[in-house]
Amino acid sequence: MTDGIEITDEMLRRYQDESEERDDSRPVLMEPGVYDAELIDWSKQFSPQFRKYTLVMNFRIGENVISGWFNIQPSESKTTIKAGWKSNFLRMYQEALNIRLARKDRISMRPFEGEALTVEVITIQRDSNKDSLAEVNHYSRVKRILSVKEVISF
Numbered sequence: 001m002t003d004g005i006e007i008t009d010e011m012l013r014r015y016q017d018e019s020e021e022r023d024d025s026r027p028v029l030m031e032p033g034v035y036d037a038e039l040i041d042w043s044k045q046f047s048p049q050f051r052k053y054t055l056v057m058n059f060r061i062g063e064n065v066i067s068g069w070f071n072i073q074p075s076e077s078k079t080t081i082k083a084g085w086k087s088n089f090l091r092m093y094q095e096a097l098n099i100r101l102a103r104k105d106r107i108s109m110r111p112f113e114g115e116a117l118t119v120e121v122i123t124i125q126r127d128s129n130k131d132s133l134a135e136v137n138h139y140s141r142v143k144r145i146l147s148v149k150e151v152i153s154f
Helices: 009-015 088-097
Strands: 033-047 052-061 064-072 116-124 139-148
Touching: 033 064, 052 116, 064 088, 088 139
Parallel strands: 064 139
Antiparallel strands: 033 052, 033 116, 052 064, 116 139
């Protein structure tokens, strides 16, 4: 308990090891809103806790790397995604690219790779049990890709 005294990063610096490296896996907190972004990478993961497959997309927004994750269906492909017609991912994909997919089992990630994107960032304030997180533990995630920006070359 701090009895009303706010502990700052500056106060904690004297306790840190000088050789301590920056932890890039630490979640980032930024203002919710719409940002320009670039897709760095993506992967499929299985969560034993929730018994479901997730697509994890990592985006660079300015100096920060922020993840977005979406429920998907299992597939063996290393280059495509499989998702349900009513899934947030498939709906986002079609809207961002302004296309109507003919299939839901071979969704290519190439339209997002190397492109300038517009994304929506939100703040996570609750844990997986729906319990409130202390403000110090809030973090940001990409909720969805809004559009792929057309880059005009001169």
